[in-house]
Amino acid sequence: MxxxxxxxxxxxxxxxxxxxxxxxxxxxxxxxxxxxxxxxxxxxxxxxxxxxxxxxxxxxxxxxxxxxxxxxxxxxxxxxxxxxxxxxxxxxxxxxxxxxxxxxxxxxxxxxxxxxxxxxxxxxxxxxxxxxxxxxxxxxxxxxxxxxxxxxxxxxxxxxxxxxxxxxxxxxxxxxxxxxxxxxxxxxxxxxxxxxxxxxxxxxxxxxxxxxxxxxxxxxAGEESQTHASTRKVTFLAHRMDKLSVLAHALQARGRGRTIIFTRTKRSAATVAEELAQRGFKVAAVHGDLGQAAREKSLDSFRNGTVEILVATDVAARGIDVDDVTHVINYQVPDDPMTFVHRIGRTGRAGHTGTAITLVGYDELPKWQIINDELGLEQPEPPKWFSTSPELAEALDIPEDVEETVGPATKVIGASFLSQKNSPHRNSTRERRSHSRRR
CATH class of the missing domain: 3.40.50.300 (P-loop containing nucleotide triphosphate hydrolases)
Structure with missing residues (x-):
């Protein structure tokens, strides 16, 4: 506070x-x-x-x-x-x-x-x-x-x-x-x-x-005030297979500090956190499949700055009281306008400015349009950008020639060693890299 x-x-x-x-x-x-x-x-x-x-x-x-x-x-x-x-x-x-x-x-x-x-x-x-x-x-x-x-x-x-x-x-x-x-x-x-x-x-x-x-x-003042004027909103269509790459680029934007990445489901939160950790990002996760001790460890690490990236579901994120979150990223479009308001309300708080990024999947466009109409965001047809699009780099101030991997793989704070070791997503990452080397 x-x-x-x-x-x-x-x-x-x-x-x-x-x-x-x-x-x-x-x-x-x-x-x-x-x-x-x-x-x-x-x-x-x-x-x-x-x-x-x-x-x-x-x-x-x-x-x-x-x-x-x-x-x-x-x-x-x-x-x-x-x-x-x-x-x-x-x-x-x-x-x-x-x-x-x-x-x-x-x-x-x-x-x-x-x-x-x-x-x-x-x-x-x-x-x-x-x-x-x-x-x-x-x-x-x-x-x-x-x-x-x-x-x-x-x-x-x-x-x-x-x-x-x-x-x-x-x-x-x-x-x-x-x-x-x-x-x-x-x-x-x-x-x-x-x-x-x-x-x-x-x-x-x-x-x-x-x-x-x-x-x-x-x-x-009214309905138009439901989203922060101090929060810059960047919304675009992102292909489902490219969203993780978009994240890896967005997380290297200049001026990015504490960041919350929102997912709709517990499985998605666990997957996104693990994939980012495999790319070398220091990341914590909070979602309903974690025990209370693991959730508290994750939130504490985010509050005290041990990690600057938190992947969370909507309910698990309630109670995060950190004023200097610079970026909120909607990895998946929320189910309703009010959840969108709650999510982006995590940045641009108490006199600070912030950036809210929404990755709209092609199958999520109807859901986004409902949110857009309800909140008067005036962007019913977001542009189509990829992780390599120059428009994305310009909008988020991403340096040129960033790599998707920023260092050795790390461990997700809040996830057990066993869950990470046996993660099918980790295996799929290995398979993709192996396939890439074979090519």
């Missing part, structure tokens, strides 16, 4: 507790982002709200700061007794962990106990935390329900409920879990806040069924 715009109000000016302001100031965070400026007065007053802002524009502290402030010092909330007063729900483990880390920064000078409860970690440690006493819970639906149904997580006194990435949380796959959690609150009066980068009409309608006269806050 980087410092905000110095022209906007400070957290202190909006009435946030001095302890929280001091903790944020120690990290260089003093002024609010637009979404925070608009939502803090409403949230601090205890009203229900729906907050919408692009990815990377400060949503976490938009709800996190009011949660901390109210639990710490709001007469309307019961005295702390070791059972949770606030519940923040995120769709993925990675996002829950990231939210938990951000809130711990802001709460470092408060006598509050926070716990992050999500899958991939032993129950015993989380149960012990709950037995010791917790004031604010951050977690994923499945683990929260398990702990609640086992009697370890008491939700009777929750006064604030937050759904982060609400569009994802209220998707049909998550709705039953959310309804069960709401039932576990036993109807006690509570503030509800929904935050997301996108908020489709059906989600808004559904959300109002369990909210009390919510105010909707949007920190953007």
């Amino acid at each position: 980087s410092a905000s715009n110095s022209q906007s109000p400070t957290f202190a000016a909006l009435g946030v507790a001095a302890e929280i302001c001091d903790a944020l100031a120690a990290r260089g965070i003093t002024h609010t982002f637009a979404i925070q400026e608009l939502t803090l007065p409403i949230a601090l007053a205890g009203h229900d709200l729906i907050g919408q802002a692009r990815t990377g524009m400060g949503k976490t502290y938009g709800f996190g700061v009011p949660v901390l402030d109210r639990v710490f010092d709001d007469a309307a909330i019961e005295e702390l007794d070791g059972t949770p007063r606030a519940l923040i729900i995120a769709p993925t483990r990675e996002l829950a962990v990231q939210v938990g880390e951000d809130l711990k920064v802001a709460a470092s000078q408060l006598p509050l106990r926070l716990a992050t409860l999500c899958g991939g970690h032993p129950y015993e440690g989380q149960i012990k935390q709950l037995e010791t006493g917790v004031d604010i819970i951050i977690g994923t639906p499945g683990r929260l329900l398990d702990l609640s149904q086992q009697g370890h997580l008491v939700l009777d006194h929750v006064a604030i409920l937050v759904l982060d990435e609400a569009d994802e949380m209220l998707d049909l796959g998550f709705l039953p879990d959310i309804q069960k959690i709401l039932k576990a609150l036993h109807g006690n009066k509570h503030q509800t806040m929904l935050f997301s980068a996108t908020m489709p009409g059906p989600i808004l309608t559904l959300s109002r069924t369990f909210m009390n006269k919510p105010l909707r806050i949007r920190a953007e």
Whole structure:
């Protein structure tokens, strides 16, 4: 979470507790982002709200700061007794962990106990935390329900409920879990806040069924603002057999720093990461087939700069909170416009500029045209480029005569040695090289 715009109000000016302001100031965070400026007065007053802002524009502290402030010092909330007063729900483990880390920064000078409860970690440690006493819970639906149904997580006194990435949380796959959690609150009066980068009409309608006269806050002008003005978009038709070669060239563009490559499927993520590693690129991968430890290792390596290339599926990528991603590459066209918005929202964040590259397969053109029409991107017929096209080199500032292989083969961070050793794609790479030598 980087410092905000110095022209906007400070957290202190909006009435946030001095302890929280001091903790944020120690990290260089003093002024609010637009979404925070608009939502803090409403949230601090205890009203229900729906907050919408692009990815990377400060949503976490938009709800996190009011949660901390109210639990710490709001007469309307019961005295702390070791059972949770606030519940923040995120769709993925990675996002829950990231939210938990951000809130711990802001709460470092408060006598509050926070716990992050999500899958991939032993129950015993989380149960012990709950037995010791917790004031604010951050977690994923499945683990929260398990702990609640086992009697370890008491939700009777929750006064604030937050759904982060609400569009994802209220998707049909998550709705039953959310309804069960709401039932576990036993109807006690509570503030509800929904935050997301996108908020489709059906989600808004559904959300109002369990909210009390919510105010909707949007920190953007309208539909035309759904994609970043600070993000340059380069979109072109790419043949399926040439996409990996395109990647190898694009990754050598001048000025390229941290880069996220998005794929639609877990198999594609694993394949792309392995193929790039075989070409000598240092790369990490996050997708659903990896264990939690491997996923965390991959994300940590990307955050700390050990690797600058991360190959990810959409769900696994939620929770990546890195402001200086220079390039996002859509290796495959996403299934819908909102996923496209989420993907390219990973670059051009918090005052930085970025480049979003979309490789449209010939069979993906109809899907791209739907995204183009919905978001008004004005490129229904992208140009046809190959990895060797001079237009590609010019658009991305790729030096002349780059090679597809940049060094000895490396190991994908996040993949086991066995999976890489037995990868059919690695064998196919060997076969192609062998065939090339025979020619």
